[in-house]
Amino acid sequence: MPAVSITPTDAALGATVEGVDMRTPPDDATIEVIETALETYGVLIFPNQIVTPAQQVTFSAALGPLELTANIDARLDGQPEIFVVGNTGAKTVTFAPKAGSDDLEWHTDHIHRSEPSRASLLYAKEIPEEGGDTLFACMYSAYDGLSLEDKEAYGRLEAIHSVAGLRAYLRDQAEEDEYDPGRQEAMPESVTWPLVRRHPRTGRPALYFGAKITIGIRGRSREDGLRFVRELTAHATQPAFVYRHVWRKHDAVLWDNRRALHAATPFDMERHRRLMHRTTLRETEPVA
Numbered sequence: 001m002p003a004v005s006i007t008p009t010d011a012a013l014g015a016t017v018e019g020v021d022m023r024t025p026p027d028d029a030t031i032e033v034i035e036t037a038l039e040t041y042g043v044l045i046f047p048n049q050i051v052t053p054a055q056q057v058t059f060s061a062a063l064g065p066l067e068l069t070a071n072i073d074a075r076l077d078g079q080p081e082i083f084v085v086g087n088t089g090a091k092t093v094t095f096a097p098k099a100g101s102d103d104l105e106w107h108t109d110h111i112h113r114s115e116p117s118r119a120s121l122l123y124a125k126e127i128p129e130e131g132g133d134t135l136f137a138c139m140y141s142a143y144d145g146l147s148l149e150d151k152e153a154y155g156r157l158e159a160i161h162s163v164a165g166l167r168a169y170l171r172d173q174a175e176e177d178e179y180d181p182g183r184q185e186a187m188p189e190s191v192t193w194p195l196v197r198r199h200p201r202t203g204r205p206a207l208y209f210g211a212k213i214t215i216g217i218r219g220r221s222r223e224d225g226l227r228f229v230r231e232l233t234a235h236a237t238q239p240a241f242v243y244r245h246v247w248r249k250h251d252a253v254l255w256d257n258r259r260a261l262h263a264a265t266p267f268d269m270e271r272h273r274r275l276m277h278r279t280t281l282r283e284t285e286p287v288a
């Protein structure tokens with residue numbers, strides 16, 4: 001195994017990993033280093049990776065089974081495991097708020113599917129001169145920051161997730177015409193998961209929800225549920241829990257969807273191009 005160095009950021013999560021070359025699939029020892037670091041730091045930044053789509057897919061698949069995006073138009077031609085994100089592909093997919101809005105779409109990937117994603121790998125091919133950052137929020141910290149009473153109460157709650165919540169958001173941000181995440185593949189109407197989940201590697205509790213995709217709390221009125229989600233989002237994404245990734249070309253960033261929320265920030269789509277390739281690892285452990 002090549003020497004791998006891991007340098008944590010000074011935020012609640014995130015670390016830079018050097019000594020891993022994504023052009024070749026990782027050996028077993030490297031996989032173990034990556035998986036341990038992924039749980040420890042939540043977000044891993046691999047700078048200066050020059051990879052083809054096929055190499056990204058092979059590297060990702062060595063970590064576990066992959067999931068395809070539901071939107072067939074956003075799959076890369078010839079390499080369907082790659083989800084093309086940005087404003088240069090066949091479909092504009094940014095999940096970012098419109099310019100001037102701070103209504104971020106904090107989420108964890110595929111929470112609204114019956115098999116969620118455990119981790120995602122996003123590779124920067126083209127980045128805008130400004131904007132288009134990705135924010136990550138640590139859901140261990142968000143849970144740890146609750147009062148004892150809230151920890152107990154939230155441990156009994158179940159949250160309801162649906163692509164309808166994401167559609168409504170994209171409609172508000174006027175992106176819906178270009179991209180509808182559930183248009184081409186049947187989605188369950190909604191999926192219910194415990195609000196607090198334990199990380200399968202450590203048993204550590206984390207909040208598990210999204211700002212828009214979570215449409216309610218079981219047993220509560222729609223209004224109450226949405227208010228709760230709004231307040232929980234404000235708590236869980238406070239600056240002390242957040243790492244901001246300012247992309248550089250050829251960064252590859254792997255994050256743990258069991259432990260981190262993420263959100264895209266806007267960029268000027270008229271002036272700038274942003275092209276990212278995502279591979280998505282399927283959840284392999286029960287959420288509940």
Ligand SMILES: [Fe+2]
Pocket residue numbers: 107108109262
């Ligand atoms: Fe995402």
